[in-house]
Amino acid sequence: MSAAKWQPLPLKLPVIQAPMAGGATTPQLVAAVGEAGGLGFLAGAMLSPAQIREEAGSIRALSDKPFGINLFVQGPPQPDSGELALALDLLKPWHAELGLGEPVAPASYCQPFDQQLETVLELKPAVASFAFGILDAAQMRALRGAGILVVGTATNLAEGLAWAQLGADAVCAQGREAGGHRGTFIGEQRQSLRPMLSLAYELAQNLPLPVIAAGGIMHGRDIAAAMRHGAVACQLGTAFLRCPESGISPLWKQALAAAKPGSTRLTRAFSGRYARGLDNRYMAEMAQWQDRLPAYPVMNALTGAMRAAAAKAGRSELMSLWAGEGVADAREMPAAELIAQLQAEWQAAYR
Numbered sequence: 001m002s003a004a005k006w007q008p009l010p011l012k013l014p015v016i017q018a019p020m021a022g023g024a025t026t027p028q029l030v031a032a033v034g035e036a037g038g039l040g041f042l043a044g045a046m047l048s049p050a051q052i053r054e055e056a057g058s059i060r061a062l063s064d065k066p067f068g069i070n071l072f073v074q075g076p077p078q079p080d081s082g083e084l085a086l087a088l089d090l091l092k093p094w095h096a097e098l099g100l101g102e103p104v105a106p107a108s109y110c111q112p113f114d115q116q117l118e119t120v121l122e123l124k125p126a127v128a129s130f131a132f133g134i135l136d137a138a139q140m141r142a143l144r145g146a147g148i149l150v151v152g153t154a155t156n157l158a159e160g161l162a163w164a165q166l167g168a169d170a171v172c173a174q175g176r177e178a179g180g181h182r183g184t185f186i187g188e189q190r191q192s193l194r195p196m197l198s199l200a201y202e203l204a205q206n207l208p209l210p211v212i213a214a215g216g217i218m219h220g221r222d223i224a225a226a227m228r229h230g231a232v233a234c235q236l237g238t239a240f241l242r243c244p245e246s247g248i249s250p251l252w253k254q255a256l257a258a259a260k261p262g263s264t265r266l267t268r269a270f271s272g273r274y275a276r277g278l279d280n281r282y283m284a285e286m287a288q289w290q291d292r293l294p295a296y297p298v299m300n301a302l303t304g305a306m307r308a309a310a311a312k313a314g315r316s317e318l319m320s321l322w323a324g325e326g327v328a329d330a331r332e333m334p335a336a337e338l339i340a341q342l343q344a345e346w347q348a349a350y351r
Contacts, residue, residue, distance in 0.1 A: 011039055012036070012037025012038075012339075013343045014227070015033075015037075015233065015339060016038065016041060016068075016233055016234065017029065017030065017039065017040045017235075017236065018041065018180075018214065019042060019043035019044070019045075019129065020180060020240075020241070020322070021043040021044075021046045021072075022043070022046060023247045024043070024241060024246055025042060025043040025247065026245055026247040027058035029243060029245035029246055030067050032243075032245050032336055033240070033335050033339065034059075034063050034067055035065055036336040036339035037339060038339050039067065039068060039126075039127070040059070040063075041067065041068040041070055041127075042067060042068065042069045042070065042125075044069045045070060045071050045072040046110075047111065047116075048111055049111075049116055052069065052116060052119045066125070066126035067126060067127075068125055068128060068151070069120050069123070069127075069129075070128070070129045070131065071113065071116050071128070071131075072132040072297075073113060073131070073132050073134060073135060073185075074132055074133060074297065075113065076109075076112075077109050077295070077298050079294045080294065083292065083298075084298065086289070086292055087103075087294055087299060088104070088302065091306060094282070094306050094318065095305070095306060098306060098309040098313060098318070099309075100309055103302060103306070105302065106302075108301075109298050109301040110297040110300075117139060121143065121146045121148070124146050126149060127149045127151060128143060128148050128150055128151070129150075129153065129172065131174075131181070131183035132153075132183060132273070134152060134159075134162055134166060135150075135166060140167055140168075144167075150168045150169050151172055151212065152166070152168045152170075152171055153171075153172045153174055153183035154173055154174065155173075155174050155182060155184045155189075155199070156184070156186065156191075156194065156199075157202055158186045159184070159192075160173070160207050160211075161207065163209070164207050164208060169209070170210045170211070170212055170232070171207060171211055171212070172211075172213075173196065173200040173211050173212065173213050173214060174196075175199050175215025175216060176325075177216030177276075177325040178216070178276065178324050179237055179264070179276050179323040179327070180275055180276065180322040181273050181274070181322075182266075182274045182276075184274075189273070189274045195215075196216050196226065197213075197229045200229045201230050204230025204231065210233075212234065213226035213229070213231035213233075214235035214237070215325075217234045217235070217236050217239065217326070218239050218330065219342070220342045220344065220345020220347070220349055221345055221346075221348075221349040222234070222326075223342065223345075224349035224350060225349075238323050238324040238326060238327050239329075239331070239338065240338065241253070241256055242332040243332075243333065243334060243338060244334055245334065245335050249311055251316050252316075252319070255278055255316050255321050256321075256323060256327055259278060259323065259330075263278055263279055263328070264325055264327060265279045267283045267290060268291065268293060269286035269290045270300065270307070271297070271299050271300035272293055272295045272297070272300060273300075275320070276322065276324060277320055277321045278316075278323050280316065280319070280321065281317040282318045303320075306318060
């Protein structure tokens with residue numbers, strides 16, 4: 001996404017609201033960010049095509065500003081039978097503790113990516129971003145034909161180069177500080193945990209593409225620092241979680257408000273892919289098993305019933321409370337006020 005290509009997007013501030021799957025990102029949040037001068041993003045990865053269509057319609061009913069849609073690049077999973085059996089066995093005591101029946105494997109583990117992508121092509125958002133994998137050439141041509149700007153997620157240089165070779169418009173550099181799931185698709189996830197500033201600088205120096213920085217960005221001074229390291233914009237997720245427009249539960253918001261520096265950790269135990277969230281009992285007790293669990297999206301589907309029951313029962317120690325390393329600096333205010341505050345801080349950082 002060249003600097004010129006950013007101009008059709010009327011951004012007062014180079015801020016992108018991260019697409020946070022699992023209910024955090026609502027049409028109200030996407031629209032509010034867009035109206036305030038940033039770029040809002042719909043998290044479509046866990047939504048059915050019909051749900052993506054409905055959410056996009058809700059965003060457009062609230063705002064005429066550009067927005068993006070994010071998807072996870074994935075095929076139908078084929079879980080290892082041994083890993084599946086181990087996961088179901090390990091989940092039994094957690095289910096019993098919550099008064100649930102024995103865990104069972106669902107009929108399907110994720111939404112069909114091909115159909116999700118067709119829906120995005122039909123809806124023609126300003127931008128589409130992708131994580132967990134990379135598109136093929138035909139998919140990229142289809143997005144190009146629809147006039148949709150493409151952003152690929154990179155956690156290392158090899159991934160950034162792959163997106164550049166494919167012809168993406170920009171790369172989002174996901175630093176180790178970022179909350180939620182790691183986007184790694186080349187190499188081992190734990191080997192791609194570069195600090196955001198270091199990764200953004202390396203990608204900016206080595207790619208013919210604009211770089212968007214993500215991970216640990218909570219204040220305007222963080223935006224200024226990322227841009228001094230070569231980023232053209234910054235993607236913020238955790239910073240928006242305490243906004244009233246965020247769709248997370250009151251229990252999750254309470255946990256964010258009480259979070260201290262150093263209170264997050266990476267875990268595979270909830271979803272089968274490393275993700276950063278608030279440390280809790282489930283993470284700690286499952287840490288010894290996490291490397292033997294099925295990969296995403298299988299484990300994510302298997303723990304769905306447990307996580308839903310825990311939320312209903314107010315048991316935050318059994319919930320996946322995704323958050324980045326900067327969670328202690330998250331502010332409780334409407335999205336428009338947060339955007340205005342970030343802009344003032346960003347300008348002050350240059351003064």
